Amino acid sequence: MIPQQFEYSSPSTMKEALALLSDGSAKVLAGGMSLIPLMKLRLAAPEHVVDMGRIPGLDTIRQAADGIHIGAMTTHYQIESSPVLRAHCPLLAETASHIGDVQVRNMGTIGGSVAHCDPAADYPAALFALEAQIRLASKGGARTLSIDDFLVDTFTTALEPGEIVTEVIVPVESSGTGVSYQKLHQLASGFAMVGAAVRIARANGGIGFVRVGITGLASKAYRAANVELVLQSTGDVDKAAAVVADGVEANSDLNASAHYRSHMARVYTARALKIALARAS
Numbered sequence: 001m002i003p004q005q006f007e008y009s010s011p012s013t014m015k016e017a018l019a020l021l022s023d024g025s026a027k028v029l030a031g032g033m034s035l036i037p038l039m040k041l042r043l044a045a046p047e048h049v050v051d052m053g054r055i056p057g058l059d060t061i062r063q064a065a066d067g068i069h070i071g072a073m074t075t076h077y078q079i080e081s082s083p084v085l086r087a088h089c090p091l092l093a094e095t096a097s098h099i100g101d102v103q104v105r106n107m108g109t110i111g112g113s114v115a116h117c118d119p120a121a122d123y124p125a126a127l128f129a130l131e132a133q134i135r136l137a138s139k140g141g142a143r144t145l146s147i148d149d150f151l152v153d154t155f156t157t158a159l160e161p162g163e164i165v166t167e168v169i170v171p172v173e174s175s176g177t178g179v180s181y182q183k184l185h186q187l188a189s190g191f192a193m194v195g196a197a198v199r200i201a202r203a204n205g206g207i208g209f210v211r212v213g214i215t216g217l218a219s220k221a222y223r224a225a226n227v228e229l230v231l232q233s234t235g236d237v238d239k240a241a242a243v244v245a246d247g248v249e250a251n252s253d254l255n256a257s258a259h260y261r262s263h264m265a266r267v268y269t270a271r272a273l274k275i276a277l278a279r280a281s
């Protein structure tokens with residue numbers, strides 16, 4: 001199918017883009033990997049599309065004192081292959097390498113992925129484990145939200161009309177931290193039926209630090225603080241992974257029942273914990 005007719009703008013500055021978006025009626029176009037199919041199916045019919053692709057500087061990865069700043073238009077492939085991220089935030093680079101196929105990774109962007117807020121998207125698991133910050137801008141100014149405050153529910157974020165994602169900020173990983181992203185993927189699309197992202201640091205023969213993010217299981221990705229607590233108090237990976245779906249309303253759809261998803265969440269969380277532990281020094 002072809003999309004409904006729409007106006008197309010391709011601004012070359014952020015100021016121009018924010019002015020075009022300011023009345024809240026236009027839609028941002030990033031990699032187009034989610035928006036264009038929705039428009040073709042006429043599940044989305046924006047009257048005005050603002051393409052961010054000509055604005056310089058939105059696809060940079062920059063290390064600063066407060067972390068690594070990743071521009072919203074940075075593609076999954078740029079993240080997967082970035083020497084800065086591979087060295088200092090390997091969990092995000094590893095997660096990007098699991099997204100879709102090579103064409104999707106060449107076009108899709110991190111800003112588009114978090115703004116779209118698909119409950120089966122890969123990045124949110126890593127972004128919860130990394131306690132990432134999302135930087136937003138509008139004609140009225142800028143603000144920064146935690147990933148938890150930004151992702152509200154299925155396909156719903158805290159973006160206000162006229163507001164865009166400009167950056168995702170992740171921490172510089174301490175050396176010796178072990179990380180892993182493990183995912184059960186839907187065979188046709190590659191999306192996560194469940195995905196578990198883990199960061200672990202050892203201390204005094206035990207667990208010094210652990211963060212776990214889960215995607216695909218529920219209506220929204222989340223940080224599995226209960227898994228972290230059990231692992232830190234018992235050091236037992238299987239006991240920790242066993243609680244990952246406790247208190248969670250698991251998704252049930254054509255691909256997997258809630259029962260199967262919950263079971264696979266336990267399996268993939270245990271796998272991610274074991275690999276991250278083996279990689280921690």
Ligand SMILES: Cc1cc2nc3c(=O)[nH]c(=O)nc-3n(C[C@H](O)[C@H](O)[C@H](O)COP(=O)(O)OP(=O)(O)OC[C@H]3O[C@@H](n4cnc5c(N)ncnc54)[C@H](O)[C@@H]3O)c2cc1C
Nearest residue numbers: 030031032033034035100108109111112121122165190191
């Ligand atoms: C075949 C296929 C397989 C895929 N498999 C996976 C997978 O395995 N894992 C996974 O995580 N994803 C997967 N995806 C989704 C892919 O990662 C997309 O890149 C992503 O969901 C959207 O990014 P985009 O840059 O293409 O955004 P677009 O499609 O351009 O935009 C998506 C939405 O976000 C809004 N938006 C975009 N950028 C911004 C911004 N900076 N500020 C505010 N709003 C913005 C748009 O208005 C639109 O509503 C797949 C997609 C396809 C087509």
